[in-house]
Amino acid sequence: MDLLSITNDYIKQGYKLICGVDEAGRGPLAGPVYAAAVILPIDLQIPGLNDSKKLSSSKRDELYDMIIKTAVSYSIESASNDEIDSLNILNATFLAMNRAINALSIKPDKILIDGNLNKGINTVSEYIIRGDSKVESIAAASILAKVSRDRYMLELDSIYPQYGFAKHKGYGTKLHYEKLREFGISNAHRKTFLRKII
Numbered sequence: 001m002d003l004l005s006i007t008n009d010y011i012k013q014g015y016k017l018i019c020g021v022d023e024a025g026r027g028p029l030a031g032p033v034y035a036a037a038v039i040l041p042i043d044l045q046i047p048g049l050n051d052s053k054k055l056s057s058s059k060r061d062e063l064y065d066m067i068i069k070t071a072v073s074y075s076i077e078s079a080s081n082d083e084i085d086s087l088n089i090l091n092a093t094f095l096a097m098n099r100a101i102n103a104l105s106i107k108p109d110k111i112l113i114d115g116n117l118n119k120g121i122n123t124v125s126e127y128i129i130r131g132d133s134k135v136e137s138i139a140a141a142s143i144l145a146k147v148s149r150d151r152y153m154l155e156l157d158s159i160y161p162q163y164g165f166a167k168h169k170g171y172g173t174k175l176h177y178e179k180l181r182e183f184g185i186s187n188a189h190r191k192t193f194l195r196k197i198i
Helices: 005-012 057-070 081-087 089-102 136-159 174-183
Strands: 018-024 033-039 073-079 110-114 126-128
Touching: 005 018, 018 089, 018 136, 033 089, 033 136, 057 136, 073 081, 073 089, 073 136, 081 089, 110 136
Parallel strands: 018 110, 110 126
Antiparallel strands: 018 033, 033 073
């Protein structure tokens, strides 16, 4: 699908600062959930831009650098594993998204959220189902959030090397569960996701 078709529809309506918002890390057993907000120039096309889940790690890194160099404004924020345990993952995701939107250096005139829900967003917005594969700015946000979270999980791996975070990024793989049974739950884990292990 043409990533600019929906954006162009909004441009025809008079919007110029279109912000895409997406998250990364709702499913893992450990670490924060990340969110990014991105406003791209309306005349910019980034070759190879796509939903972060459809790209290789090296391609995401390449696009990450291109996005932050060319964006009109961008922000990357997170909600911690403790906030996830306190608020639940949906509300923590909205918290991270709101932080990203609020941290933009330029106020957008249209905010597009990836997913099927935007009731937790504190500013006027619209949601677009599978927006990360339909809207360029949302795809860009998905890449910034994914790369930033993966890099954070590499940092966590150096603090908790016994869990293998560098390999699975906190997701519930067979290796991760084996390590949890061997070493127990760390301060980086989401305790509400691991009630069967506690």
